[in-house]
Each structure stands twice: as C-alpha cells, then as structure tokens.
Amino acid sequence: MIKALPIYQQLYDRYGPQQWWPADTPFEMMIGAILTQNCSWLNVEKAISNLKAADILAAEEMLNASHEQLGELIRPAGFFNQKAATLQRFSRFYIDQGQLEGLKTETTAALREELLAITGIGPETADSMLLYGLERPIFVIDAYSRRIFSRLGVAEATIKYHELQQWFQQQLTAELHLFQEYHALIVQHAKAHCRAKPRCEGCPLQTSCITAQQGI
DNA sequence: ACCCAGGGTCATA
C-alpha cells in the first residue's frame, strides 16, 4: 500500500519548498486560478501582466470593464470569452460576499459550495482558491495527481476527483502548509522533471514521465 | 504538423 507522505518527502527532498501560490494578493491568486485552466502558467503571466498594466486587477474594476476589453487583456491565456465571463461572475460574488474580509468569516464547506455554483469554476479551481487564496486545508487534485497515483497503483486512472481527494485527506494531517506544498511539488515535478531531456532520468517517484502521452 | 498546458460546461446516449 503506497502512502502519500513518503511520496511527498521524495518530492520535497528533490525540489525543496515551493512557496505557492505566486501572486501578490489573494484576489490576484484567485484570478490566476481561473486563468490557468488548461493553459500554461507562462500564458497566465502575460494575461495577469496585461490586467495590471490596465489597472483592473481588482473586483470593482473588473466588473466595470466591458466583456470585450477584459477578453482582449486575457487573450494570451486562451478560452478568453469563457474566462472573461467567469472572471466577472467571480468578481460579482467576491464583492457581494464582502470581499476578502467577508469570505474569511464563512465556513470552508459553505465557501466551496458557493464557488462551485459559479459557472466556470469547477472542483480544482475552487479548491485552489480555498487552499491558496483563503488558506483552508483542502487538498487540490489535478491531472498530474491522477496520472502519478494511478501509475503508482493507488487508484484507477478514472478515479473521481472527490475520491482521490479523500484518499489524500484521510491519511495526511490537515495542515495548510503541507497541502500547499504538496500540490505545488506535484506541478513542479511535471514542469521541471518530466520536460527535462532526457525524460524521466532519476525520477524521484520511480514511475516514469507523467505527461499525458509519455507514461510508463 | 502535432501535442500539450496548473479545466469546465453542455449536449447526447
């Protein structure tokens, strides 16, 4: 039976602390979570840079901007029509709940339900916001988590989001810092290791490359 | 030219 903590330790030994999420403010973090959906972080940085340059990286300003202007600014992050609409729906919610101070007073379960009710925000985006923006100990699952842990034999490749999340949360103590670092390390492993050439040399997980086509 | 990226929604069977 493979345990989650030894895997974490191997990743941490190799890559060190990640200090996620890269953002100046919680609101910027949550905007980044929407923008990074199925798109490389490099493109997200361009979009965020555009939003900052236009001085609308704030909830009120984002609502005042037109759909067309917002879409143009975030164009590098792809799916810009969908994401522009999602950004404005999220900004509406953020203001209605009393911004960061208001969100802080809500329970994690209530916050999660409310975030998932926003069209364009699914489980991974909501949990990323909770973990890194609102500092709640929720374990974030992504495509890499599925590949790694299915290839390690922990679960089927088609395991549901909630089930794999429960697998982690049941055996790890719910410590914010641990959950934040663990997810970041999984992403770092995909970036730094699996894209290295030659691929998969000295893989700390001994499970080959975790990109979609290059597995075991 | 192809594959992929720090997903999510909606229609269909």
Place this chain on the structure above:
DNA sequence: TATGACCATGGG
C-alpha cells in the same frame, strides 16, 4: 452515469 465536442492561445 459517462463519453465527446467545444472553448483558444502559445511553447516545445
């Protein structure tokens, strides 16, 4: 419930 189409840009 469970696949498939669709959204769209930029890097390797």
